[in-house]
Amino acid sequence: MASKTPIPIRVRRMDYAIPPMPRYWYRDNAWITHYMNALSTTFPDGERFFIDSVRNFQDQIKDPKLQKDIRAFIGQEANHGKEHEAFNQALIDQHQLPLAKKIQFVKNALKFAKKRYSDRERLAMTVGFEHFTAILANLMLEQADVIENIDGMVGDLFMWHAVEETEHKSVAFDVFQEVDGDYWLRVRGMVQATFFFMLVTLRMQHSLLKHDGKRSDWRAALGFAKFMLFKPGMITRIIPEYLDFYRPSFHPWQHDNRHLLKARVADLKANELAQVA
């Protein structure tokens, strides 16, 4: 199978200057802020795990277009890791959030996964995680007002990540189809990815709320419930696209959302250092 990515995948080197941020940078809501902080905390090591999982199979890929897309995928994920690492460090420096321990927990969990699962199992999990990030990214692109204008660069950072997750959303999938293609392995990878994603982000959010004494902030909790269930509906609105993944004939670009990228790509220029691919 060849690359099925219908658009160029651009590696943008970004340079977000992180200003002093309010502790609850997401509209003064501790629950949503710490959920987004938990996501950001898992990104750098998670994305290195995705890069390694795809790289393991890179030399088996014959299609030159897919080879090129893999290089761009690796470039994008490496940059996401770098920018989110800086963001996470700012959360530690500015607000003394206990993220170092959490980052270590993610590192240990991924180290365990490397030992416990074979190369093809880790590629299948990566395909699952990538679909997850793609449908969450799509939600952000569709409802840009949810993240736009959130304390300056924080909204920009998450939007840039959403754009690039969309651009490269089928790279790991196409590699998996080329080198393996086992439907049930793909299903199992998705179930594992879903389980780990939910468990790690919600546990980490809970722990950060506990650290801040904000677990009983009911106004924030209600805001978070609305965020997850209605607007943007981080759980509910992704269900149809999530379930589509389980169709044997599924491909990520069957959800063609190229039109959502156009408006966003122009906005990224402001923080771009140089276009390298």
Ligand SMILES: [Fe+2]
């Ligand atoms: Fe990423």
Ligand SMILES: [Fe+2]
């Ligand atoms: Fe990705």
